[in-house]
Amino acid sequence: MAKPELLQYTAKDRKDSQRPAEERIKDHWPIEPRLLFADLIDEASRCGQCGVPSCHTGLSSVYTGCPLENNIPDIHKLAASGDLEAAYKISSSTNPMGAVTGRVCPSAKSLCESSCVLNENTGSGHGYVSIRRIENAVHDLAWENGWIRPIKPLHDYKESIGIIGSGPGGYAAAEGLRKLGYNVTIYERSPVAGGLLTIGIPEFKLEKKIVDRHYKYLEEGGVTIKCNSGIGDTIKFEQLLKEHQAIIIATGKYKPKDPRLEGSAKDLATPTLEYLARQNLLNRGIKMDDRYPPEIFDAKGKTVLVNGGGDTAMDCVRTAIRQGAKKVICLYRRDAENMPGSEKEFQAAKAEGVEFRFMHQVKAADEMPGGGFMVKGVKTALGAPDSSGRQGMVETDETFEIQADIMINAIGFDPENLPVLFNVSALPVTRRGTLDVQNPVLAPHSHVVVGGLVTVFERAGNTIPVFAVGDIAGSNLVVEALKGGRDIAPHVHKALRSP
Structure with missing residues (x-):
């Protein structure tokens, strides 16, 4: 192994690259190429090898470091030396989906990269280390070079665990429990596994082949995945209580905010x-049902208005651009500095031709005689900061009207009413609609709830614990859901092995 060349942040610039906007808007393929070997070594060598690594521990309640507590300096030291297999082993010991988080984490907004002491926020002038890109390159190479071994369970337990939802929280829980030796079945209501990784995040941010190989790995390791298996309609929750000795609910948040x-x-x-x-399923050749008129999903030649400023709004505007929209307008009620989404996604959308109109609060939408919408609202002004530090907004007397063919309200999602959906009144919920967990698993530094025990059912003299992980427990990010799923596995194990 070569001696690693480190602390090169003064000599080497960060490796940033994207396909030209005029090229990438013509397809749905990723806009950011993977770091090649030499660039990967160079970028890892920029790491400062901090004694107290803030990328790991966080800088503040705003810049919180890595929720998975990845051992980032050691990963970079090994990568800089060229020992990428060893770097992968360290990374995968805490992160079950590094090739995914390395593509979709808002790392430069509030996590590891924003906590790097070289970040522009610290005034260093050097630019943070591209932790995310190093991570996805190392994990991609692991898949391509056969460094990822099939799951070999430590034991052969008779107990079976049912997991509702196949997103990152469900995935991490399934992997951990299967490695321990449990029989695991995942129930997914969509036609493909992966949750929002598959159906929500666009291909140009996360290639579905990256996601698919993870679920193939689970299946080859003995995990059963049942798609088109929604709980509450296709399969009753009571049936799961009969078939499994523990249940994990990892359903995410799918109810659009009003x-x-x-x-x-x-x-x-x-x-x-x-x-x-x-659009994601169309890219895979899968046709969805005809509950809605198909024309409301086709932006070609149309004016599209998206209401919202988060990453989901950016996904929508950038998808519309790729569908061939005539014009795409994004309305947000605050200014650019106070958008909840990542700066990277915002800049990418701007480069691709999205028109942003800030300080616009949508209030109404009327049908136009010839079709389409007349969207109406008021202009706003910035107000006092809220509890998160983001500036609030106040409405002014100035109004606006915008005509559009398609309107999308991308203002976030809430949890579905699971006691009603599952027809199980005994599931406790918080005032926010998430499942109310006991002894919660917390993300470090931010203290976001990412998992925990929900309740225990009694059936035929047996106790069946029910756990929750991910967004339905209180998290908001893929990496937080992975933390919940990873860390709930030993809790389930303890519950099933305790006398």
Whole structure:
């Protein structure tokens, strides 16, 4: 192994590269190429090898470091030396989906990269180490070079665990429990496994082959995955209580937030998740049902208006651009500095031709006689900061009207009403609609709830513990859901092995 060349942040610039906007808007393929070997070594060598690594521990309540507590300096030291297999082993010991998080984490906004002491926020002038790109390159190479071994369970337990939802939280829990030796079945209501990784996040941010290989790995390791198996309609929750000795709920958040609009077209906007899911499944040759008129999902030649400023809104505007929209307008009620989404996604959308109109609060949508919408609202001004430090907004007397063919309200998602959906009134929920967990598993530094025990059912003299992980427990990020799934596995194991 070569002696690693480190602390090169003064001599080498960060490796940033994207396909030209005029090229990438013509397809749905990734916009950011993977770091090649030499560039990977160079980028890892920029690491400062801090004695107290803030990328790991966080800098503050805003810049919180890595929720998975990845051992980033050691990963970079090994990568800089060229020992990429060893770097992968360290990385995968805490991160079950490094090739995914290395593509979708908001690392430069609030996590590891924003906590790097070289970050522009610290005034270093050197630019943070591209931790995310190093991570995805190392994990990609692991898949390509056969460094990832099939799951070999430590034991052969008779107990079976049912996991509802195949997103990152469900995935990490399934992998951990299968390695321990449990029989695991995942129930997924969509036609493909992966949750929002598969149907929500666009291909140009996360190639589905990257996601698919993880679930193939689970299946080859003995995990059963049942798609088109929604709990509450296709399969009753009571049936799971009969078949399994423990249940993990990892359903995420899929209920669109209510935009509280007025007007004749207030309920006629294109459903956000449906819009993204249809394009993702279309890319795979899968056709969804015809619950909605197909034309509301096709932006070609149309004016598209997206209401919202988060990453989901960026996914929608950038998908519309790729569908060939005539014009794409994004309305947000604050300014660019106070957008909840990542700066990287915002800049990419701008480069691809999205028109942003800030300080615009949508209030109503009316149907136009010839089709389409007249979107109405008021302009706003910045107000006092809220509890998160983001500036609030106040409405002014100035109004606006914008005509559009397609309108999408991308303002976020809430948990579905699981006691109703599953027809199980005994599932406790918080006032926010997430499942109310006991002895919660917390993300470090931010103290976000990412998992925990929900309740225990008694059936035929047996106790069946029910756990929750991921967004349905309180998290918001893929990496937090992975933390919940990874860390809930030993809790389930302890519950099943305790006398």
